[in-house]
Amino acid sequence: MHEGRNRWGSRGTARAAIAAGLDFEAIECSFDGHEVLRDISFSIEPGQIVSLLGASGAGKTTLLRIAAGIESPTSGKLRLNGKVVAGEGVFVPPEARNVGLMFQDYALFPHLSILKNVMFGLKDLPLKSADIEARAALKRVGLEEYADHFPHMLSGGQQQRVALARAIAPRPSVLLMDEPFSGLDNRLRDRVRDETIAVLREMGATCVIVTHDPEEALRVSDRILLLKNGHIVQYAKPEDLYFNPVDYWAARFFSDLNEVEGVVKAGAVHTPIGVFAADGFEDGQDALVCIRQQGVKLHKAINEEYVSALPARVKRRMFLGEIDLYEVTIKDCDNPFFVRSGSGHIFVPGENIGVSFRKKDVLIFAKSS
Ligand SMILES: Nc1ncnc2c1ncn2[C@@H]1O[C@H](COP(=O)(O)OP(=O)(O)OP(=O)(O)O)[C@@H](O)[C@H]1O
Structure with missing residues (x-):
């Protein structure tokens, strides 16, 4: 040995x-x-x-x-x-x-x-x-x-x-x-x-x-x-x-996503919740903007620091231990948004708030994929 x-x-x-x-x-x-x-x-x-x-x-x-x-x-x-x-x-x-x-x-x-x-x-x-x-x-x-x-x-x-x-x-x-x-x-x-x-x-x-x-x-x-x-x-x-998931299916496999449809115009997808830069898409193309639940940030409504946040309202809050899962409605957007928030701050149903999105949690795919 x-x-x-x-x-x-x-x-x-x-x-x-x-x-x-x-x-x-x-x-x-x-x-x-x-x-x-x-x-x-x-x-x-x-x-x-x-x-x-x-x-x-x-x-x-x-x-x-x-x-x-x-x-x-x-x-x-x-x-x-x-x-x-x-x-x-x-x-x-x-x-x-x-x-x-x-x-x-x-x-x-x-x-x-x-x-x-x-x-x-x-x-x-x-x-x-x-x-x-x-x-x-x-x-x-x-x-x-x-x-x-x-x-x-x-x-x-x-x-x-x-x-x-x-x-x-x-x-x-x-x-x-x-x-x-x-x-x-x-x-x-x-x-x-x-x-x-x-x-x-x-x-x-x-x-x-x-x-x-x-x-x-x-x-x-x-x-x-x-x-x-x-x-x-x-x-x-x-x-x-x-x-960088290759398609919508691959993205969905790893994350729960909020989805909003839009149309591409001059290198950006125009949606009810804003305009998102989208390289490699043709004008007039239907696109899907997907935002991870943990990539949505909730802000107190009246706060000058976050004036660029979109106006929204809290619908419900679900306690998941370390994090809270919120359902919120964003102004002019039909789809409910789900948000995983670990900030510790508690927002209450009915509260007017602002939402913003973290860039790396925004994924854009052609609508057909
Ligand atoms: N020896 C076999 N004879 C016939 N069909 C088979 C055989 N082995 C696997 N399959 C079929 O091949 C497909 C893939 O099976 P496989 O077990 O490789 O999948 P998997 O991704 O490992 O799924 P799981 O996570 O359920 O184990 C299934 O439809 C299964 O029924």
Whole structure:
């Protein structure tokens, strides 16, 4: 045993074998003639954490299964570190791809101890080495004392960490995770997720995470692949996806929006609530101005500081804990506006107020999109 090989971070060092890059090239997948994935082309750099994000049925799991080698694409190619592992008549089976898998239900064996569960992924090693590596992985996730326990004796969060230990113990080049945090309750989820990401970053392994939770994707990823009905809507860094969504649908996926219709004239959309600069639109084009709920600011009505605010009236206030959700009516605008306000100031129903919009929370799309 190498001394260095068995030190795993603050709890010891979790090092990946060698992180691998993944290239998906025009991947298509159909089941009984039903097209589930269409023209999927994107690349993942070695060591990146990428989320596959989309609604139920978007094809996220199918794409993950193709990466794992559990499913074959109908056409297209998948390269692992530049080498074709699926397509062109080649098919490299899962066990020869050096990928680790972690599922939503953790898939722990109930009749095996925690240690034996983790050793399960280390069958290629001599028993003694597998024991050492499994204990090191358990130590990294803070569960070395639980080696002799059985899965049913552990909480959900602990079981998730066992599954993580089992997945990282063989030091995979790519770790594929299918909704790995969805079985945990909200409060636990944040902690376990942050811990898991810390371990993954430390390993340096390439990681693909399936999720349907936009906030989770924003929080953990280097890149997000947004999928809709089997095709890619956008592949981008979290900030780019959030602030520059390619279309209305992508914007709606991340934020609750207030929407106002308008018409473009001389590079600006004219709406009942004002004029918004809009590059790249043609005169006469119908456009949709979308404003995030948290990008609307409420002001006290009589306040010289905010004379440019639009006149509005509070319709109702809903208490949501840290923030308040207001429904307001803006003068000359038929649509009610919803506003998330964390200012702490309380406005009351019936109160005359002013509203203004934060530039970065205003998104403009062609009406047809
Ligand atoms: N083996 C299969 N045979 C037939 N249809 C399948 C198979 N696997 C997946 N599908 C179909 O492919 C579509 C995409 O499924 P997939 O599980 O990839 O979506 P998903 O985005 O992961 O959804 P969810 O979030 O609900 O898991 C669905 O319509 C599903 O019914």
